[in-house]
Amino acid sequence: MQLTNKQKQHLKSLAHNLKPVVMLGSNGLTEGILAEIEVAIAHHELIKVKIATDDREMKQLIADTIADKVSAVKVQVIGHILIIYRPSEDKKIELPRK
Numbered sequence: 001m002q003l004t005n006k007q008k009q010h011l012k013s014l015a016h017n018l019k020p021v022v023m024l025g026s027n028g029l030t031e032g033i034l035a036e037i038e039v040a041i042a043h044h045e046l047i048k049v050k051i052a053t054d055d056r057e058m059k060q061l062i063a064d065t066i067a068d069k070v071s072a073v074k075v076q077v078i079g080h081i082l083i084i085y086r087p088s089e090d091k092k093i094e095l096p097r098k
Contacts, residue, residue: 001073003085007095011046011075014093015083020050029062038070041086045093046075049082 003011021040024033040047049066051059063082067074072086087093 001087003073003075003095004098006098008075010096011085011093012083015046015048015075018046018048020048020081022047023050024052024062026052029065034066034069037066037084041070041072041084042088045088046083046085049084051080051082053080 021044022033022036027033037047037049051062053059053062059077059080063074063077066072066082067084070084070086072084075083075085077083085093087095
C-alpha cells in the first residue's frame with residue numbers, strides 16, 4: 001500500500017496525540033512483541049511503537065521489519081517512535097483522497 005504525502009500528513013496529525021502502545025525493550029523484536037503489535041494495529045489502525053535503541057541503522061531495520069511483518073505502512077520514524085498504519089475492515093480512519 002502506498003500513501004501520498006497528503007495522506008501521510010493526515011496520519012501524522014492523527015498520531016500526534018497518541019501514546020506508544022508497544023515498547024521494545026532490551027530483548028529486541030520478539031514474536032511476542034510482534035503479536036502485541038498485530039493485536040494493537042488490528043484494533044486501532046494507527047499506532048505508535050517505541051524502539052529503545054540509539055543505533056540509527058538498527059532502528060530503521062527494526063522499523064522496516066515491523067512494518068513488513070504486520071503488513072503495515074511505515075508513516076514516520078521520529079526519535080525513538082515509529083508510527084505505522086494498516087486499514088482494518090471497519091475503516092475507522094478516513095484518508096484524504098490522493
